[in-house]
Amino acid sequence: MGGLGNLWYAMEMDEVLRKLKVGINGLTKKEVERRLQKYGYNELKEKKRRTALHMFLDQFKDIFMLLLIVATIFSVVIGYYETLMEPTKGIETYTDAITIGVIVILCALAGFVQEYKAEKAVEALKKLAAPEARAIRDGREVTIPAREVVPGDILILETGDHVPADARIIEAVELKTNEAVLTGESTPIKKEVTVVKEDAPISERKNMVYSGTHIVYGRGKAVVVATGMNTEFGKIAEMVQTAEEERTPLQRKLDRFASKLAKLVVGVCVLIFALEAFEVAMYGWKVEGFIQAFMSSIALAISAVPEGLPAIVTITLALGAREFAKRNAIVRRLASAETLGAVTVICSDKTGTLTKGEMTVRKIYVNDKVIEVTGVGYEPKGKFIIGNDAIKPEEDLSLLLRIGALCNNARIERNDQSNTWRVVGDPTEGALLVSAAKAGIKLEEFEKLYPRIGEVVFTSERKRMTTIHTAQEGTKVAYMKGAPEVVLERCNRVLVNGKEVKLTEKTKRKILEMNDKFANEALRVLGMAYKTLPEGIREFNEKTIEEDLVFVGLQGMIDPPREEAIEAIKTCQEAGIKTVMITGDHKLTAVAIAKEIGIMQKGNIVLTGGQLDKMAQEELEKIVENVTVYARVSPEHKLKIVNALKAKGHIVAMTGDGVNDAPAVKTADIGVAMGITGTDVTKEASDLVLTDDNFATIVKAVEQGRTIYDNIRKYARFLLACNFDELLVIGTFAILGGIFGEEMFPLPLLPAMILWINLVTDGAPAVALALDPPEKGVMKRKPRKPEEGILHGMLAFVIASFLLQSAGTFLVFALEYYVWPAHGFGTNATLNEARTAAFVQAAMFELFVVWNCRSETRSIWRMRKDAFKNKYFVISDIIGILLTLAICYIPVTQQMFHLVPLTQTDLLYIIGVSSWGFLVIPELFMKNQ
Template identity: 45%
Template sequence: MTAATRGSRGEPGGGALAAERLPPDEVLAALGVDAASGLPSAEVRARVGRWGPNALRSLPPVPAWRKLLAQFADPLVLLLVAAAVVSAGVWLREELHEGRSGLPFEALAILAIVLLNAAMGYVQEARAEQAIAALRRMSAARARVIRDGTRLEVPATDLVPGDIIRLEEGDAIPADARLIEASALRTTEAALTGESVPVPKDTAPLAGGTDAAAGLAGRRNMVFSGTAVSTGRGLAVVTATGMRTELGRIAGMLEQTTDETTPLQAALARLGRRLGIAVVAIAAAMTTTLVLVEEVRTVPALLDVLILAVALAVAAVPEGLPAIVTAALSLGVLRMARRRAIVRRLAAVETLGSADVIASDKTGTLTRNEMTVRTVVTASGRVALDRADGAPAGSDQDERLRSEVDEALLAGFLANDAVLQPHEGGWTVQGDPTEGALLVAARDAGLDAETVGRRFVRVAEIPFSSERRRMSTVHREAGEDGRRLVAMKGAPDVVLSRCSRERVGRQDRPLMPERRHAILAATAALAGAGLRTLGLAQRRMPEDAPPDGCVEQDLVFLGLVGMSDPPRPEAREAVARARAAGIRPVMITGDDPRTAAAIAAELGILGDGSAVTGAQLAAMSPEELDEAVRTVSVYARVDPADKLRIVRALQRNGLVVAMTGDGVNDAPALKAADIGIAMGLTGTDVSREAADIVLADDNFATIVAAVEEGRAIFSNIRKFLRYLLSSNLGEVATVAFGVVLAPVLGLSLGTGEVVLPLLATQILWINFVSDGAPALALAVDPVDPAVMTRPPRPRDEGVLTGSMWWSIGFVGVVTASSSLFVLDACLPGGLVAGTGTLRYAQTMTFTTLVLSQLYNVLNARSADASAFDGLFRNRWLWGAILLSLLLQVAVVYTPILQQGFSTVSLSAGDWLFCGAAASAVPVLEELRKAVVRAMRRGAPGC
């Protein structure tokens, strides 16, 4: 086997990097096959054994137990597990050595939260996988081949290099192949290259080096697995199968691309590590202090100290945080599903909200993925077509211009093989998209297909070919004594060369040299605006005129049409909203640079720059690319490796990248990006499998809506983090200073025992009940209207900033001070003499802490805005506060709960006293926020 069939990896049959430069007969000889008879069956079996099936390699599925274990990999969850183990060990020690009875409530409660968090995450991801059902099914199910001199239909997986395959309109191409025959053949390659226009194919070998510069889009004598035949027919010899195809090369890149840790995952991991260090430090410091100060020497006393350390750990760790984060993300998933976005990975919800760049494919994402006639240029002027009202935008102009436009669109309607078919209340195009665009434009201008069909009956045609660059049809015109009408469409320069006259109004005038120059200049202007141009002409001739090449002479030039895949109407507003939010939209496409630049300029993406091509990217060093991506917003004629390089370069600049796309060529970049967004309607299975989010409506505006949702979710995560951590810090400070200042507060019993201001069970009650419901309600706090006017947060910024930590510390100190004041006032002795028992004082302290946290939840809704701003916007929050109050009443007055939590009944005066002491939290926090706002207003530049 010769080098003609060696791929990029130097393997025979490994890809057709040389086949496109050789004539068809040399490729057939290299592959050892005759085009007429195909491969013998014995040779097919041998080659199957050598090359394997024509299928993409699939990764083994991740076992369910590994997916479940992955839910426990969070540092905060591991910290909770460690706290549960310590708590269970203390309980077991008491059971074995002191004969105490009962269940290990602390350990069971912590483990319940951990298991709930894991179950929620696992179920959500499993549901998403079932909903997407993203399997790799890009290869065609069946293929028509010639083997042993017989035409057969075989499973596409049975194809081998050297097989002769037949291609017809509508066929999915089952393998990479070199064309040996082609008749008006065009293929749609958007899934591989991003090229929105069908690519004409021929059998001519490429000149040496041409393919390297042009990439896949330039290999006009090759067809590729995963694409489809748009029009025409052909015969080809398979040069690569399975993982050796271009589709397989992309799948291999996808396997080598690792998933990125999301900013939220990284931030929560850092928070978990810091909390873990803080918990260990607090427990160690308190244990050391007690051992030294209290001179603890006996085993029972050491056990009491260990119980205290566990209580402090329980107080410091926000046990409900993992579950509440998961719940907040899950609620965001539900809201995004209502907005037509399916989330496959929970963390992706928030990550999208922190995106700095949305790197978007053009075809089908920013555009409608349908060719549309945008403008018609005739002798009397230029008319923009407006699909909104179904008529040319210039229809109010003079009758002469309208007549010229109608004649031009009629010619495009007649010289046409496409068909419009009704489908689900709309229309679909069967055939070439360019021809379909002409049909739609003619229909919108008022031409009825049935009426035109009765008036003009096709009697002959001269089909389009890449050599002729034009198509002509001959029609018998009813009621005109058998006269014939010739309609032609094609490349403007070719059509113009066949014309001797020009239609002006309803008259034909000689086509003068200056008009020919003007028409060619108009063609160049349309092409410069990114439009694909066609020339239209017609000729009326006698009935007995022969239907051969002479009919394509002496035509009347009718005009030019400029067409493109237009932007989605909602995409313009979405791009503007993204820019207002500090997000830079970037277009990455395999389309023509002029087309890409025109669409980008129309959407507001291009700015003052220009499109950079894949060839230019290939010439850049990594350092030059890192510099270029800071300013370039449009990339054209790129291949999958280029997309991956662009994403990596953006990330090296410290940017959070959201990558959108629908084709197979997008999959590696989707997986490498911080957040991958695939199209659900037009997207391929491979791209959906690689993505984090799938858009059910393929709408770019949905991405911006999802960004808003992600930012709102992160804002809410910060709200309940401020609430949980400040509340837990208040508990830690209450326990820690209560023990250290026990003699001052009157807490010491004088028996040498360690007495706590709060019991471990009471701390758990606060964390799991009082903290849980309000924190969960904060997760559904309404979206701040200003959330899309702020820039994205820096990639390395933590979940909590330095100013937020100061706020948390301030609230924690005020909470602890209020609670310890109540404790002191309820006990005999101390700074404020009281008359209550220890159990009564602990109940009062317990209740004060709960009320302080319920006040705190209102302040936690904003870092600097007053709690009275939008006080009643979140009805769930008020419901949670009421629920927490009722639960606290139950734990104070219900006998069975009094026994379990060591509480006593309180009087109305006791409740008022606790409420008054707890009110120090909102009063002082409001004062702090007022100072912050005043300082901000007085700062320079504000």
């Protein structure tokens, strides 16, 4: 799209217009059509979105999913072989394949639905930055869709307008823009027509306006030099879209776990096949024997593959993502939901995230008194306090507030739907309107009482602004606001208790000392003065208006911290998470806010953007862990900071809203975009979108991330404690059966039984684990180490569990098959009864032991009432018990799974053996804290 690749800011205006082939009357309709054909529409090319089909197919890239697909294929092969051997068998030979296949599809669907919903939610957040633009075409001012702006268009810019494209300033009348989306600096930047040096960075190109920024003050005209992807906004968007995505820590851990498990399973299966094949070879090299040996080893592999793990992980993440949404956070990538729980550093913007993003008058100095102003943000509610007492604004204070309100070009507006207030115009001027409104000064009424008839405009050189009004008595009055030292220079009197008295050097020093005191508290201070003008004055300029004024007082304002951010930072500190403030503000302001909210501690370092520029990456890495505040920082510095922290082994969350933040947001382990103030480019680069732009929401998300990881570990512990006993039991009997014969040592559990236990009996309690509430103290423990495996710290518990369960399964099978065979040793009836007993014991043991998988620090006996808080878990465990018993008595399932009814006596002793895990495991083997 449109752009001519020149240093437009370094050219004289005549040359700019000549190269763009445009005059003061703008482009003709025909020329616009030609340029639209040449440069295309003024819009960003979006990264090619994944189609719904691609999103669905991506779910199958997981290693566990691939293992399950392989298991499904082998199950089909086994089913086909059984059909060939016994043609009378029907669809039941494919039960295993169908069951695993359904699980694979359901896993993929669960992941797809959540990611699809997240993408739709982000799309709903998108706002078109500049839907319309005003331009001069064919010598007339016209309003056009912003997407139809072309290079060479002459734009008309006024306060409140969004800039639709990159353009060179032609004319500027006190024109100021907010370029925070590009530079990260929220202070309005004054624009001029003068030529800029070729090597000037974007923040210093004062004769340019950029796509995505907006006009906060003044008016002007500019000629478009770049549109669409050729704008600065577009270049960054393209860079972000081409960046590679890293796999999350959880994905990497599950990959390693799956890889190790696959190697173990393959190793055991090869061993079993080798032993059975050796036995076959000893007895005549029958082909059928080798095939049977191969099928036995494959059946063993299927029993060992954790069919439920991908489903449970996906469900846990999806349910976690739903909880995130309730807490004002949209998870764009499902696996990222867990990564938040591993975060060790949160790098946060100051303005709007740690702070309200709304300038607020905190202190006033008038009549030699300091008055505190309560209330936060733009809502016009608050009190004026001296000491501990609320006061009613007296004459001098009322005049000070009136000057701030009338010498002002901003407006405050209320959004009735969201019940929020916003400022149209300069945030500093907005703060003055709010402080006046707190005293009952209604701007509309006072503008009628004191209509403005003139203005001496503010400039960065003058550092002051004066407006002229007609008072009620017909007299004219001038109101001035500006830098306190500049205002004082123009005053010869001061207002004291309603009387004008001479401004002495002593009084002036006192006022300036108070100004310094306010400044040291990180307050932005403005001085206020007035002058009653002589009758007959007609010219309003510096000489006639801005001399011999009466000084009234000071107003000190700040962008105040969010109250909830202070508490959230305390929570981070207790959780071992470092919080880092990154801001474009001055060092003094940044440090004051950092101290107030608890980020800045003794011994911490503050770095400025200038220092970062001079520092090599290796130097930054040496000190980065001690830096808690970065001031006067541009978005480009954020990338350097993220890389330094990652190099030190940290899991980093980085917030961003501007387009230039996008590369850092993309590079961080967790990129966090602002849903309200964030640009679309940054949202696209992020893993998490905050719908309320609030730091406290990130901390809530971290807590939820930790809970998600804990719940996944609960299932992993449950999975390993139960799956390996099946591997041990089947492997042992397969080896013994190969040596001594299958009649002597038949398999105690069939593959279909194992699938039922793994997927149906255990499935409901396993899913319910995903709904377990956070453990006590989840945000009082240190973040887990990034290299720590998902199975860390659970080895003793797992080994004890599967050894006890294996012993129990061996015991009940041996009792039923060898000690008291009901229908004679070696008969099918006896074997089915023994297998039923082993099946019920294995299932019951798992339904008991799962209760002790719910905490790494407390057994069920110490959890007490907490053990029953998750009602879904309690109900699902009862359902699991009932289902296990039911299939032993339903004819259809008896036939499918080769089960028989059990007597009451059998049930009692089997449940007694199963309760070993329930009674013994917690107190002997759990990791206590």
